[in-house]
Structures are given as C-alpha cells and as structure tokens.
Amino acid sequence: MSMNDFAAIARCYDRFVGADYEKIIAFIDHALKKHFPDASLLCDVGCGSGTVTLGLLKKGYDVIGIDGSIDMLAEAQNKKSGIPGGEKALFLCQQLPDFELYGTVDAMVSTLDTLNYLTDPSDLDRLFYWFRNYLNPGGILIFDVNTLYKYQTLLQHYCASYDDEDVFLSWSSQFDGQLCCHQLTAFYKTGALYRRCDEEQLQRYYPLEKIVALLKKYDFELLGIGDDYSEDAPCAETQRLTFTARKKDVE
Ligand SMILES: C[S@@+](CC[C@H](N)C(=O)[O-])C[C@H]1O[C@@H](n2cnc3c(N)ncnc32)[C@H](O)[C@@H]1O
Incomplete structure (x- = not known):
C-alpha cells in the first residue's frame, strides 16, 4: 500500500x-x-x-x-x-x-x-x-x-463511497486532533473483473x-x-x- x-x-x-x-x-x-x-x-x-x-x-x-x-x-x-x-x-x-x-x-x-x-x-x-x-x-x-472545523466535524470519523460505470471508490478518514489519516480503496473495472488499489494518505492540521x-x-x-x-x-x-x-x- x-x-x-x-x-x-x-x-x-x-x-x-x-x-x-x-x-x-x-x-x-x-x-x-x-x-x-x-x-x-x-x-x-x-x-x-x-x-x-x-x-x-x-x-x-x-x-x-x-x-x-x-x-x-x-x-x-x-x-x-x-x-x-x-x-x-x-x-x-x-x-x-x-x-x-x-x-x-x-x-x-x-x-x-x-x-x-x-x-x-x-x-x-x-x-x-x-x-x-x-x-x-x-x-x-x-x-x-x-x-479544524472540517477535520473535527467532517473528517473525524468519515466514511463515503463513490460509484460509477467503471470505478468504485471507498474513502474513510480519522482525525486525532493533529493528523488526519485517509484510507482509500479503488476498484477499477477491467473486463469482467475489478482491480483493487489501496492507498493511505496523511494530512496535518x-x-x-x-x-x-x-x-x-x-x-x-x-x-x-x-x-x-x-x-x-x-x-x-x-x-x-x-x-x-x-x-x-x-x-
Ligand atoms: C488533493 S490533491 C490537489 C491537487 C490539485 N492542486 C487540485 O486542486 O486538484 C494534493 C496534491 O498534492 C500532491 N502532493 C502531496 N504531497 C506532496 C509532496 N510531498 N510533494 C509533491 N506533491 C505532493 C499530491 O500528489 C496531489 O496531487
């Protein structure tokens, strides 16, 4: 990852x-x-x-x-x-x-x-x-x-997904007061299958x-x-x- x-x-x-x-x-x-x-x-x-x-x-x-x-x-x-x-x-x-x-x-x-x-x-x-x-x-x-408002209210325990014809994306975030960690998982349609790609992102307030x-x-x-x-x-x-x-x- x-x-x-x-x-x-x-x-x-x-x-x-x-x-x-x-x-x-x-x-x-x-x-x-x-x-x-x-x-x-x-x-x-x-x-x-x-x-x-x-x-x-x-x-x-x-x-x-x-x-x-x-x-x-x-x-x-x-x-x-x-x-x-x-x-x-x-x-x-x-x-x-x-x-x-x-x-x-x-x-x-x-x-x-x-x-x-x-x-x-x-x-x-x-x-x-x-x-x-x-x-x-x-x-x-x-x-x-x-x-801080965005990190505390929106991203403290955030979970969302995005879906269209050829990609499904899930995104969750946690904020500890200083750092915000985002977990992103994308599934890309390739033929009859989906390929999974994971990523972690870190931000500081x-x-x-x-x-x-x-x-x-x-x-x-x-x-x-x-x-x-x-x-x-x-x-x-x-x-x-x-x-x-x-x-x-x-x-
Ligand atoms: C949320 S995106 C914003 C992209 C663009 N500015 C926009 O408005 O759509 C943040 C961007 O910062 C880049 N980035 C984050 N940390 C970086 C670093 N240490 N060095 C270079 N680029 C970085 C990422 O690769 C990403 O493309």
Whole structure:
C-alpha cells in the first residue's frame, strides 16, 4: 500500500473530488488582476491532475505545474492535449518541499489541501522558504488549508463511497486532533473483473496562526484570508481557508 502518492486514485480523482474549480480559477485570476495585473508566469504547486493549472492557462497565463505524483501528472499531461495551446503548460515531477524551478515566477498557487499533506511542520516551513525564493518581487502567493472545523466535524470519523460505470471508490478518514489519516480503496473495472488499489494518505492540521507566522517569517504581506476561494470572511463553519499574500520587497 502506498502513502500520499495518489497512485491508487489518480485515474478517478477528477470524477470524485467534487471541487468547484471554476470558482477557484476565477478567484485566483481576479486576485492576480487586482494585486499583480502584469502577472504572466505562474506555478501551481501540488498541481495534481492539472485542472487549476490548465484553467489558468486558458485564462492567458503561462503555467508550470509541479507535483510529486507521477500518476496525477500523467492525468494532467493527458488533459493538456485536449486544450488549445495546452502544449505550453509545463508539468514537472518534484517532491515538496524542496522543489526547483528554472527561474522566478509572478505567482504561486497551491490548491485543495496540498499544504496539509506536508505533515512535518519543518517541511511546511521550507516550502514557504521556496515560495519566497522563486517569487518575483511583489509576486503573489495563493493557497488553502483545511480548518479544524472540517477535520473535527467532517473528517473525524468519515466514511463515503463513490460509484460509477467503471470505478468504485471507498474513502474513510480519522482525525486525532493533529493528523488526519485517509484510507482509500479503488476498484477499477477491467473486463469482467475489478482491480483493487489501496492507498493511505496523511494530512496535518495547521492553525491559521501558524500560517500567518510563516508568512511573516518569510516577509510576505498578508492581503486576505477568505472562506474557500471567496471574498467572504471565514466563519465558524468554514472548511477551507484561502490565503492571499504578496512577497515584500525587503532585499
Ligand atoms: C488533493 S490533491 C490537489 C491537487 C490539485 N492542486 C487540485 O486542486 O486538484 C494534493 C496534491 O498534492 C500532491 N502532493 C502531496 N504531497 C506532496 C509532496 N510531498 N510533494 C509533491 N506533491 C505532493 C499530491 O500528489 C496531489 O496531487
């Protein structure tokens, strides 16, 4: 059984993830137009199957997507062939937190829990170091993390399944106050049989204060904290906090 490599679920991720990608992409595009109107080159960190990366490409940005899962990247690579100009998207297989780019970018985005997958807090710290290192002065950072509310109410003892013509997926989660363990089992129909693939994933809950402290440590100006890719302020039932920050010019 693999841990956190998305090998078991990459093939069906897009079908069951249930995220409002149009909203996410519109939020990022709007934030960039507002805070860095000349932004042209973006990096999607933990891009997975590339939906956000390619959505931003369609909005006219040059995009690089990095992810540690070759299976998720294979999905992204397939997807880009169906998009006009998709060949311009560059997908790189790299493990976080110590990723490398060829040069600096105008914005970094990291969507749908990618930061929570860094379960060692020192790795999260290093990721912010690299965010800063690879952003141009004034560059914009947009990312999300799951809230304690989501872990405690939704994921504490979670169990769900997803079913369609050729895949059955079961997903259960437990949260211990710090770490959330997800067990995923996918059955893929192959002829008359189903092939079983298991995966375990581990996430860490990071409080808002921890994220704010890291932004401060790495000289980011906090531009906003919103409720799940909206301009709304977070409330007690917010499941995902969205941070927008700008690299301060302190060289
Ligand atoms: C829930 S998916 C989100 C994918 C994409 N951002 C989206 O919005 O659909 C989290 C992604 O983070 C990647 N990831 C998690 N831990 C990682 C690590 N240590 N290094 C590189 N990628 C990682 C996974 O491979 C996966 O594609």
